Amino acid sequence: MIHKLSVGLFLGVLWLLLSGKTSPLLLILGLLSALLALYLSLRMEVIDKEGYPIHLTVSTFRFIPWLIWKIILANLEVCYQILNPKARINPVYARIKCSQKSDLGKVVFANCITLTPGTISMSIDADSIAVHALSKAGIDELEQGEMDKRVTKMVGEN
């Protein structure tokens, strides 16, 4: 119940932030539209732990700074490969084990892999993700499994 109420609250706050209007007529219309969206999503039964993972909010905020730091490091590495005229480009293809059980965890892990430049997730299986990397270093770093561990911790599955 709290889960469903928070969706309504979230939609209302989102409407207010996007519109920025405070005249009574518009506020009532905004409230109505938030309630309509809430009613429709209840009828479609899309509000579950996967579609609206509110229980992960705190761990997400702990995870994001680390991810941004990794993205910056990977960016600089790929920039160096682009700008260095002598750099030989050796793309590598490998399968990386993933320890997440749920679909949500796997999707988060695959998206983090693709989001860091230098590595792309190509397909997801039951217990591994096929990764294309610009250099062997990217694969080595993924095989050490720090990102895998942190994502598993973030979705609360360890």
Next chain:
Amino acid sequence: MELLFTLLEWLCLLLGSIFLIIGGIGIHRFPDLFTRFHAASITDTLGAGFILLGLMIAAGMTLVTVKLLMILIFIFITSPSSTHALAKAAIHGGLKPKLDDQKDNQEKPS
């Protein structure tokens, strides 16, 4: 104080532009589709990130900043998803990535 924020804003916009240009150069320089994704992801992450950060500093504490933050979150979710979809479609379409030819024992995508 005003000057500091203006300088920070322009620094962010400049850095973002530099990363966008590097990403563009990379798209032309890399040999095949899959390596070009890596160059394109620079523009998605640090390029767009620094440009939006600069615009956020320019807008200050207003609703515009909130909207720019939402755009940033949106980009960070959609861009890897679309890259993954493109890569998967290319593999299904029979395009083989160019791999390091020195090692023949490594796994090939099917």
